[in-house]
Amino acid sequence: MASSAAKDSASRDRATLRDIALDTGLSMSTVSQALRGAGRISEATRARVAEASARLAYRANVSALHMRGARTGLVGLVATVPDSTSWSVGDLDFLVRCERAFCDVALGSDRYPVMLSGSSVSGAIGVLPVDGVAVIDPGPNDPLLRLLEERGVAYVTLGRDVLSDASDEWVVDNDKLGITRVALDGLYQRGMRRSLLLTADTGQNYMTDVAQAYDAWGEAHPDVTTTTAVLPLPFDAAQAARVVSDACRDGVDTIYLAVEPALTAVLDAVAAEGLSIPDDVQLLATTDSTRAQSLVPAISAVDLQPAALGERLFALLEQRVSGAVPDAVERLVAADVRWRDSTRALV
Amino acid sequence: MASSAAKDSASRDRATLRDIALDTGLSMSTVSQALRGAGRISEATRARVAEASARLAYRANVSALHMRGARTGLVGLVATVPDSTSWSVGDLDFLVRCERAFCDVALGSDRYPVMLSGSSVSGAIGVLPVDGVAVIDPGPNDPLLRLLEERGVAYVTLGRDVLSDASDEWVVDNDKLGITRVALDGLYQRGMRRSLLLTADTGQNYMTDVAQAYDAWGEAHPDVTTTTAVLPLPFDAAQAARVVSDACRDGVDTIYLAVEPALTAVLDAVAAEGLSIPDDVQLLATTDSTRAQSLVPAISAVDLQPAALGERLFALLEQRVSGAVPDAVERLVAADVRWRDSTRALV
DNA sequence: CTGAAAGCGCTTACAG
DNA sequence: CTGAAAGCGCTTACAG
Numbered sequence: 001m002a003s004s005a006a007k008d009s010a011s012r013d014r015a016t017l018r019d020i021a022l023d024t025g026l027s028m029s030t031v032s033q034a035l036r037g038a039g040r041i042s043e044a045t046r047a048r049v050a051e052a053s054a055r056l057a058y059r060a061n062v063s064a065l066h067m068r069g070a071r072t073g074l075v076g077l078v079a080t081v082p083d084s085t086s087w088s089v090g091d092l093d094f095l096v097r098c099e100r101a102f103c104d105v106a107l108g109s110d111r112y113p114v115m116l117s118g119s120s121v122s123g124a125i126g127v128l129p130v131d132g133v134a135v136i137d138p139g140p141n142d143p144l145l146r147l148l149e150e151r152g153v154a155y156v157t158l159g160r161d162v163l164s165d166a167s168d169e170w171v172v173d174n175d176k177l178g179i180t181r182v183a184l185d186g187l188y189q190r191g192m193r194r195s196l197l198l199t200a201d202t203g204q205n206y207m208t209d210v211a212q213a214y215d216a217w218g219e220a221h222p223d224v225t226t227t228t229a230v231l232p233l234p235f236d237a238a239q240a241a242r243v244v245s246d247a248c249r250d251g252v253d254t255i256y257l258a259v260e261p262a263l264t265a266v267l268d269a270v271a272a273e274g275l276s277i278p279d280d281v282q283l284l285a286t287t288d289s290t291r292a293q294s295l296v297p298a299i300s301a302v303d304l305q306p307a308a309l310g311e312r313l314f315a316l317l318e319q320r321v322s323g324a325v326p327d328a329v330e331r332l333v334a335a336d337v338r339w340r341d342s343t344r345a346l347v
Numbered sequence: 348m349a350s351s352a353a354k355d356s357a358s359r360d361r362a363t364l365r366d367i368a369l370d371t372g373l374s375m376s377t378v379s380q381a382l383r384g385a386g387r388i389s390e391a392t393r394a395r396v397a398e399a400s401a402r403l404a405y406r407a408n409v410s411a412l413h414m415r416g417a418r419t420g421l422v423g424l425v426a427t428v429p430d431s432t433s434w435s436v437g438d439l440d441f442l443v444r445c446e447r448a449f450c451d452v453a454l455g456s457d458r459y460p461v462m463l464s465g466s467s468v469s470g471a472i473g474v475l476p477v478d479g480v481a482v483i484d485p486g487p488n489d490p491l492l493r494l495l496e497e498r499g500v501a502y503v504t505l506g507r508d509v510l511s512d513a514s515d516e517w518v519v520d521n522d523k524l525g526i527t528r529v530a531l532d533g534l535y536q537r538g539m540r541r542s543l544l545l546t547a548d549t550g551q552n553y554m555t556d557v558a559q560a561y562d563a564w565g566e567a568h569p570d571v572t573t574t575t576a577v578l579p580l581p582f583d584a585a586q587a588a589r590v591v592s593d594a595c596r597d598g599v600d601t602i603y604l605a606v607e608p609a610l611t612a613v614l615d616a617v618a619a620e621g622l623s624i625p626d627d628v629q630l631l632a633t634t635d636s637t638r639a640q641s642l643v644p645a646i647s648a649v650d651l652q653p654a655a656l657g658e659r660l661f662a663l664l665e666q667r668v669s670g671a672v673p674d675a676v677e678r679l680v681a682a683d684v685r686w687r688d689s690t691r692a693l694v
Numbered sequence: 695c696t697g698a699a700a701g702c703g704c705t706t707a708c709a710g
Numbered sequence: 711c712t713g714a715a716a717g718c719g720c721t722t723a724c725a726g
């Protein structure tokens with residue numbers, strides 16, 4: 001009925017250890033021991049405490065526990081946005097699925113994910129009582145990572161910081177080399193002979209790694225002409241269209257698209273050149289999205305398994321927070337190619 | 348270099364109040380006062396403390412503050428999922444945008460959103476040191492809301508609990524009555540004379556309100572035959588298709604779709620009946636999504652302004668947490684209809 | 695204007 | 711097997 005107003009709502013009217021002590025006639029220390037199972041408390045006492053604790057709906061105060069060195073159960077999740085203007089459906093799709101999986105598995109493990117995406121992240125670090133932090137797609141030489149390091153906060157990342165010399169111990173990632181090879185092999189078998197990689201200068205490891213893998217594949221396949229176009233940020237659709245038009249005139253038969261925002265611009269540009277997909281030009285996106293699935297033609301795409309990545313990320317963070325070795329978690333996640341209508345049938 | 352292992356990472360090596368006291372030669376209480384600006388501390392002392400505090404990168408321990416009754420800055424965000432099998436792109440689209448807006452504005456206000464969606468929510472309530480909780484789309488007679496009430500946790504909701512008699516004071520919502528009228532008026536002007544509302548039995552206020560508004564509109568327009576089909580949960584595409592086929596044979600010229608998951612099933616069913624959209628059957632969805640935009644034809648839809656809702660939700664929660672009256676926040680969010688290709692031109 | 699004391703809710707040595 | 715004491719980092723009366 002009446003609202004509770006300014007009072008600290010999370011701890012209003014809660015039973016404390018003292019309440020149980022009073023109720024059972026035991027001392028607070030005994031109650032504490034009985035609850036944690038630590039000391040050698042008699043079964044009878046233990047039962048008495050358990051009963052009272054249940055009856056009074058006792059829950060230990062997390063902040064008090066934290067002051068004694070316990071974990072809070074809070075884990076931070078940071079998604080660094082490289083440049084707001086470069087955002088689009090596809091990236092969001094990936095991010096959302098990844099975040100959601102992370103959160104779901106965290107909650108299922110009695111951990112509470114705090115969303116830290118945004119600009120105020122650094123202010124939160126070292127203040128917020130989180131046990132650890134997961135960072136999705138850190139930027140090159142990411143200052144956040146250095147801050148985390150400095151403050152001694154346990155953290156893991158999805159994708160490595162390309163400019164950092166830190167080891168990959170606490171990094172979850174796709175097997176980009178493998179997946180790029182599979183994708184390009186597939187395109188090759190579908191007739192690719194002259195391809196264009198469309199990428200952007202975000203500096204994030206995702207772009208970098210894909211470009212590298214693409215180049216490596218190209219060198220191993222001299223019968224395929226592999227070219228690359230790097231779009232500057234902020235993303236400009238008209239520019240992307242121009243690049244694609246030029247490529248079409250150069251006889252490119254395959255576009256390997258690492259810049260999801262450019263998707264419709266690419267489709268339009270190809271159509272404007274009077275060419276058709278996939279007969280004249282094949283198109284494959286390096287990240288899957290609802291949009292890719294819904295467009296006509298449906299766009300073939302690499303499914304990076306964002307949900308699996310999110311889950312691994314959490315598992316790895318748990319490892320690090322608890323001081324375990326990282327080896328217990330498989331850190332490389334395989335991806336799949338979803339062949340759809342924007343690529344041809346196998347020849 | 349070496350990782351920090353099991354130690355509580357958030358508070359490792361942090362300067363404490365005592366450090367500043369030692370550094371300045373003042374007592375801890377004086378330092379505390381100087382920092383908070385409370386007592387009448389001399390300017391000179393205050394400056395001395397500020398300097399030391401900055402130099403030592405002092406940040407108050409949130410858990411300690413919390414024990415003294417301060418807020419933690421943590422706010423819970425709960426999205427109740429009515430039934431996992433009924434989930435789909437459109438709902439997710441809405442949810443994601445809403446959540447994201449909530450999180451963004453929270454972070455911008457130095458609040459930290461904790462994602463509580465999932466089954467373990469109730470375990471967290473009363474344990475987690477959150478200042479308040481926002482619940483998106485509570486179910487009918489939602490036990491979570493009762494728990495929140497019981498525990499005295501400050502909360503607000505997006506959409507009211509249809510079976511609760513609580514006032515709408517702390518509820519943010521769309522102006523569903525208004526938007527339904529606008530949408531149906533628009534459809535009417537586009538030739539709707541025989542319409543079907545396709546809804547589902549989720550019991551959430553969203554469905555209920557739309558159905559009610561639809562009925563009200565129908566009564567005011569005797570020249571339009573308005574029918575309703577309620578799909579049972581879990582959602583079954585085949586069943587939805589059957590309902591739509593029947594409706595098509597009955598001469599329905601407009602489908603008002605409140606069940607986004609049924610979108611493709613509806614399209615397929617209409618096509619299977621040899622009818623075309625929008626010429627034979629118009630289609631309008633009550634929630635917008637990337638999918639609705641990308642499909643061919645592009646689906647007309649109600650844009651519920653999820654981002655605005657998320658922002659309002661946060662603003663309202665802040666109000667409640669700080670003990671203010673709710674009137675300072677406009678709780679009714681207007682929506683818009685995005686007329687696309689699945690509805691006809693105005694006649 | 696500044697400091698010593700008590701206490702928020704808990705745990706962990708240390709005595710009995 | 712159980713309890714009294716000290717202390718995590720802070721603030722807020724209360725004395726000086």
